Amino acid sequence: MILKERDQMSTGGSKTTSLASRSVYIDTIKGILIILVVFGHFLETTFECPIDCLIRNIIYSFHMPLFVFLSGYLTPSEDDRIIRGIKKAAILYIVFQTIELILHGDFSIRGFLTPYWHLWYIWCVLFWRIGIYFLKDYLTNKTIIIVSCFIVGFAIGFVPRNSTLAIQRIFAFLPYFMLGYFSKGKQLKEGISKLDIKWFILCLLCLVPIMIYKGQNYFFILTNSMSFEWSKLNMFGRFSAYIIGISFSVIILRLTKENNILSKIGKDSLIIYLLHTEFVLAVRYFQVLPRNLFMYIIYTIVTITVLMLLSYCLNKIKWGRLKSVI
Numbered sequence: 001m002i003l004k005e006r007d008q009m010s011t012g013g014s015k016t017t018s019l020a021s022r023s024v025y026i027d028t029i030k031g032i033l034i035i036l037v038v039f040g041h042f043l044e045t046t047f048e049c050p051i052d053c054l055i056r057n058i059i060y061s062f063h064m065p066l067f068v069f070l071s072g073y074l075t076p077s078e079d080d081r082i083i084r085g086i087k088k089a090a091i092l093y094i095v096f097q098t099i100e101l102i103l104h105g106d107f108s109i110r111g112f113l114t115p116y117w118h119l120w121y122i123w124c125v126l127f128w129r130i131g132i133y134f135l136k137d138y139l140t141n142k143t144i145i146i147v148s149c150f151i152v153g154f155a156i157g158f159v160p161r162n163s164t165l166a167i168q169r170i171f172a173f174l175p176y177f178m179l180g181y182f183s184k185g186k187q188l189k190e191g192i193s194k195l196d197i198k199w200f201i202l203c204l205l206c207l208v209p210i211m212i213y214k215g216q217n218y219f220f221i222l223t224n225s226m227s228f229e230w231s232k233l234n235m236f237g238r239f240s241a242y243i244i245g246i247s248f249s250v251i252i253l254r255l256t257k258e259n260n261i262l263s264k265i266g267k268d269s270l271i272i273y274l275l276h277t278e279f280v281l282a283v284r285y286f287q288v289l290p291r292n293l294f295m296y297i298i299y300t301i302v303t304i305t306v307l308m309l310l311s312y313c314l315n316k317i318k319w320g321r322l323k324s325v326i
Helices: 011-041 052-058 061-073 079-104 117-138 142-160 162-173 174-181 188-193 198-213 217-224 233-257 261-269 267-284 291-315
Strands: none
Touching: 011 052, 011 061, 011 188, 011 233, 011 267, 011 291, 052 117, 052 198, 052 217, 061 117, 061 174, 061 198, 061 233, 061 261, 079 117, 117 162, 117 261, 117 267, 142 162, 142 174, 142 233, 174 233, 174 261, 198 217, 198 233, 198 261, 217 233, 217 261, 261 291, 267 291
C-alpha cells in the first residue's frame, strides 16, 4: 500500500541488483502487513474471545504503524513526484469514499470528509504528503521535529473524539510517518540490521503484559482514533503503544527475509486493502458463517486469493498506474 521505492532512480550493475533485493524485501514486509490487516479485520467481527482479543491487540500494535513508517520512508522529496502521488491518492479517496457514501445514502459534506472505515489511511497519507510538499524545506532539525510529532501525538488524545477528517489518526500516527520520512536515502534493511533488537524485546516484555491486562480498552488506544477519555486510557497508554509499536516494527524489519510469495502479495496490497472490507462485512452480516480463529484464517486466505486474481485482471487495463500510490 505504499509508493514504489524512491531508489528506483538508481542505475548500474551492482546498484540494480541491490535495488531489486530491497524491492523484494519491502514487498515482503508489505505482504506480511496486508495479511495481518485482513486477518485483524476479520478478528473484529467478534470481541468475546480473550484469545482473539489478545491476537488482535498484538496485530494492531504494529501493523499500521509499520505501514505508515514505510509510507514515510518511500515518500519522495522531488516536487513533481510528490504532486503525482498526491493526485493519485486524492483520486483513490474521492472514488472509493464516494462509492461508500452512495451505498450508505450519505450525500453530506461532512460524510465526504469523514473517511469510511479503512479509507482513513489513504486520507492520512494524502494529508501527510501535502504537508511534506509545503514544509519539506523547513524539515531540517530531525530531532526537534520527531519530538514535536510525538508531543502532538500525545496532545491529540485530549481532544474529544471526532471522526471527521480523521484528526486523531492524522496526528497520532504522524510520528511513524516522519520517522520513515527521515530514514529516506538509507538502505532500510542494512540500517535495521545494525540495531540491537534485545532492547526492543526487553521493551515488549515489560509493556505487553499491560496490553494483555487492559484487553479491549487497549485495543481502542491502538486504533489511534479515540480520545483518552473515550478509550479509558491516559497518556501512559499511548506512550506504551508507541514503544510497543516501534519495538515490534523493528523486530519485524530485522527478522524479515525476502520471500517471493509474500512479495507478490505485497505488490497487490493496494487492491487488497481497498476491497477486503467487503469480504469482512459479508462474514459479519451473514450469521450462518462460522466465526472462530481457524475460520478467520480461511477467510483471510480466500479474500487475498480472490483479490490477487482480481488485481491480475485489472493490471490488463492499466490499474498499475494507480496500484503503487500508497
